[in-house]
Amino acid sequence: MSGQNVYIYGSNPDLSFITVFAGDWVVIKPNLVKEAKETDPNEWRSVVTSPFLIRQVCEHVCRQLEGKGRVTICDAPQTDSSFARIAELLGLYHIAQDCSQKFGVVVEVLDLRNEEWTNHGGVITERKRLKGDPEGTVVFDLERRSLFYGFKGEGKYYGADYDSGVVNSHHRGDLQEYLLCRTPILADVFINMPKLKTHKKTGVTLSLKNLVGINADKNWLPHHTEGSPHKGGDEFPDMPVKRKLERVSVKVARSVALHIPGLGPRLAQRMRRAGTTVFGDGRHVIRSGNWYGNDTTWRMVLDLNRCLLYGNSDGSLREDRPKRYFSLVDGLVGMEGMGPMQGDPVESGVVIGGTDPVAVDTVSARLMGFDWRKIPVLREAWRLPSLPITSLTPEQIIVHADVPNWNGPFPEFERGSYFRYKPHFGWQGYIEWEGL
Numbered sequence: 001m002s003g004q005n006v007y008i009y010g011s012n013p014d015l016s017f018i019t020v021f022a023g024d025w026v027v028i029k030p031n032l033v034k035e036a037k038e039t040d041p042n043e044w045r046s047v048v049t050s051p052f053l054i055r056q057v058c059e060h061v062c063r064q065l066e067g068k069g070r071v072t073i074c075d076a077p078q079t080d081s082s083f084a085r086i087a088e089l090l091g092l093y094h095i096a097q098d099c100s101q102k103f104g105v106v107v108e109v110l111d112l113r114n115e116e117w118t119n120h121g122g123v124i125t126e127r128k129r130l131k132g133d134p135e136g137t138v139v140f141d142l143e144r145r146s147l148f149y150g151f152k153g154e155g156k157y158y159g160a161d162y163d164s165g166v167v168n169s170h171h172r173g174d175l176q177e178y179l180l181c182r183t184p185i186l187a188d189v190f191i192n193m194p195k196l197k198t199h200k201k202t203g204v205t206l207s208l209k210n211l212v213g214i215n216a217d218k219n220w221l222p223h224h225t226e227g228s229p230h231k232g233g234d235e236f237p238d239m240p241v242k243r244k245l246e247r248v249s250v251k252v253a254r255s256v257a258l259h260i261p262g263l264g265p266r267l268a269q270r271m272r273r274a275g276t277t278v279f280g281d282g283r284h285v286i287r288s289g290n291w292y293g294n295d296t297t298w299r300m301v302l303d304l305n306r307c308l309l310y311g312n313s314d315g316s317l318r319e320d321r322p323k324r325y326f327s328l329v330d331g332l333v334g335m336e337g338m339g340p341m342q343g344d345p346v347e348s349g350v351v352i353g354g355t356d357p358v359a360v361d362t363v364s365a366r367l368m369g370f371d372w373r374k375i376p377v378l379r380e381a382w383r384l385p386s387l388p389i390t391s392l393t394p395e396q397i398i399v400h401a402d403v404p405n406w407n408g409p410f411p412e413f414e415r416g417s418y419f420r421y422k423p424h425f426g427w428q429g430y431i432e433w434e435g436l
Helices: 051-065 083-090 092-103 164-170 182-186 209-214 241-259 263-279 297-310 357-367 376-383 410-414
Strands: 005-009 025-030 070-075 106-111 115-120 123-129 137-141 175-181 189-193 195-199 203-205 324-336 344-346 350-354 398-401
Touching: 005 357, 025 051, 025 182, 025 209, 051 070, 051 083, 051 092, 051 189, 051 324, 070 092, 070 182, 083 092, 092 106, 137 182, 164 175, 175 182, 175 297, 189 209, 203 209, 203 357, 203 376, 209 297, 297 376, 324 357, 350 357, 357 376, 357 410, 398 410
Parallel strands: 005 398, 025 070, 025 189, 070 106, 189 324, 195 324
Antiparallel strands: 005 350, 115 123, 137 175, 195 203, 324 344, 324 350
């Protein structure tokens, strides 16, 4: 199958485009971000990759391995998620055991994280060390090839933890470092299984964004740049007096949580609750780079994809021969609105697959009712100057679908009528498809 093909199926996808060989080590990377919505513990189908699809892919791969090789189902969920609960809900260990016994190959399930946090009221109250990737980690320095090299946000990045000094120490000048788990790098084949969801920082979360889950330390990842666009930031759209006061109070709360053992997190919790009352709830107020003006996260996402595709286990980068890669987007039950974890389920009933993640994500975004040209992580993925993620142009995509009138060259497919996903409120009115 050519990399220019993108396939759209119903609940029983034809997986023949995913080809592996006897003896391969295959990584299957679903989206296991969170065990359920915080506001609805019973709603998880729209949050994580379908266990039905994970089983289908695992069996398809094991069958081709012919008793030789290895399969690793792995992810690094959000740090305050319960991997044990996620694995139980999806039956991951049962899938691994069944496939291993049936096909005679080693199938393992891994939590790639080094830490799991307990989060109460938006404040980290406990940190538990985990084993992490048994193969260890690898540091990649993209240097001047990084999309952060020369970026105006340098020195003002915020990562995944209160200590922003960590992320800024890894992204300055010629030093542009990422800490990745070694298992996905060592594997012969990478099968990406993201969800069809909206996202507060990137507009959509599909194949490209799903690679945040192969990191060993998410605090090395710039998530937004502090301040407003007027000051070179993208944390907020603007910076009135009220927003300046909010920034000061947040910094004080982070400092308290970091530097006062035991009591600090509890005090920070109270400060956060008070701050929500004064400055507004994050479900209604744009903050933390959760809007269409986020100029930071897409850079991090595309850098990560290049590390996976061209990275060697010693931290060096190849110039060619990108990793064998397949993508299968789970849109059986997607998510709209407050994605990627607090949105509303959408019964889309589709699965989108292919060998080119940029092409797959571009088609997926259009199916959701969005214009890829308005979504930086997609628009910029098509025109990387070095270490490209795709060698195609959008015009070269050919769509093959179960639905007859969805077939054909992408320029024709683009003009069709599909789903109408509601964007995250910080992106609403800025990424919807309006025609050409």
